[in-house]
Amino acid sequence: MSTPRTERAAAPREVADGYRAGRTLPVRVELVRQLKRRRTLVMGGLLAALPFVLLIAFAVGGEPEGRPGQISLMDSATASGANFAAVTLFASAGFLLVVPVALFCGDTVASEASWSSLRYLLAAPVPRARLLLSKLTVGLALSLAAIVLLPLVALAVGTAAYGWGPLHLPTGGTLPAGTATGRLALTVAYVFVSQLVTAALAFWLSTRTDAPLGAVGGAVGLTIIGSVLDEVTALGDWRSLLPAHWQYAWLDAVQPRLDPAGMIQGSSLSVTYALVLFALAFRGFARKDIVS
Incomplete structure (x- = not known):
C-alpha cells in the first residue's frame, strides 16, 4: 500500500507552460552580462595596453640585451612584428595571463553568491548543471579571448613599429613570416x-x-606554488607531474624544426587535471545547499 508521501513523490511535478530547462540562462545572455562588467573591460584594456608599454620600454631603453653568454628570445624582440609578439607572449605567459583566466573562471559563480542572486537564478528555475555549464562556457571563452588579444595586439603593434618580416630565432636562422604566424597561433x-x-x-x-576574491586569489596562489615547486630540483622526475613544468613547452614551436612532444605531454596533463576539477565542481555544486 502506498503512503501519501510516496504518492506525492511519485506525482509528476507541475511545469509552467513554455518552460524548457535547456533554454534557461542562454550562453549569449550570460556572455553579454559578463562583457558589460567593469572588470572585463578593465582587464581587456590592460592586456591591450601591455604591447604599447613594451614598445615604449624598448624605445626608451634601446635595443634589448640578454644576459652575457646566453641567447634568448628577448634579444631579437625588435627584429620584426613576429618577434615582438613572441617576446610579449613569453613575458606574460608565466604569470600575467594567469590573472584573467583565474578572474573570468573564478569570479563567475562566487560573484552571484556574493550578490545574493545565486539562489534567485536557481529559483527561476535554472537547473544547476545548466547554470554551471553556461558560466563555464563564458568563462573559458573570455579566457581564450584574453589569451588571443595580447599576442594579436602585439603582432599589430610590432609590425607597425618594426615591420612585417620573418621570425628571427634565438638559436640562429629565421622562419618565414607565414610559417611564423602559424607557429604563433599554435603557441x-x-x-x-x-x-x-x-x-x-x-x-x-x-x-x-561565496567570496570571489577567495576563488580568484586561491587559483592564482596555487598556480604560483606550482611554479615554485617546479624550481625545486630535488623533486627530480616528480616535477613532470606539475602543470607548471610544461608551461614553456611552447618554446619548441619557435625552433627551426617543430618538436611537439613537450606540448603534447603538457596538454595531456593539463586537460586531465582540468577534467577532474571540473567534474568535482559540478558534483559538489549539485549537492550544495545554496543560501546566498
Whole structure:
C-alpha cells in the first residue's frame, strides 16, 4: 500500500507552460552580462595596453640585451612584428595571463553568491548543471579571448613599429613570416590549454566559496606554488607531474624544426587535471545547499 508521501513523490511535478530547462540562462545572455562588467573591460584594456608599454620600454631603453653568454628570445624582440609578439607572449605567459583566466573562471559563480542572486537564478528555475555549464562556457571563452588579444595586439603593434618580416630565432636562422604566424597561433593554442588547470581550479573554488576574491586569489596562489615547486630540483622526475613544468613547452614551436612532444605531454596533463576539477565542481555544486 502506498503512503501519501510516496504518492506525492511519485506525482509528476507541475511545469509552467513554455518552460524548457535547456533554454534557461542562454550562453549569449550570460556572455553579454559578463562583457558589460567593469572588470572585463578593465582587464581587456590592460592586456591591450601591455604591447604599447613594451614598445615604449624598448624605445626608451634601446635595443634589448640578454644576459652575457646566453641567447634568448628577448634579444631579437625588435627584429620584426613576429618577434615582438613572441617576446610579449613569453613575458606574460608565466604569470600575467594567469590573472584573467583565474578572474573570468573564478569570479563567475562566487560573484552571484556574493550578490545574493545565486539562489534567485536557481529559483527561476535554472537547473544547476545548466547554470554551471553556461558560466563555464563564458568563462573559458573570455579566457581564450584574453589569451588571443595580447599576442594579436602585439603582432599589430610590432609590425607597425618594426615591420612585417620573418621570425628571427634565438638559436640562429629565421622562419618565414607565414610559417611564423602559424607557429604563433599554435603557441597561443597551447598557452590556452596549459591554462585550463588554473581555469578549473578557479571554477571549482568559485563553487565552494561565496567570496570571489577567495576563488580568484586561491587559483592564482596555487598556480604560483606550482611554479615554485617546479624550481625545486630535488623533486627530480616528480616535477613532470606539475602543470607548471610544461608551461614553456611552447618554446619548441619557435625552433627551426617543430618538436611537439613537450606540448603534447603538457596538454595531456593539463586537460586531465582540468577534467577532474571540473567534474568535482559540478558534483559538489549539485549537492550544495545554496543560501546566498
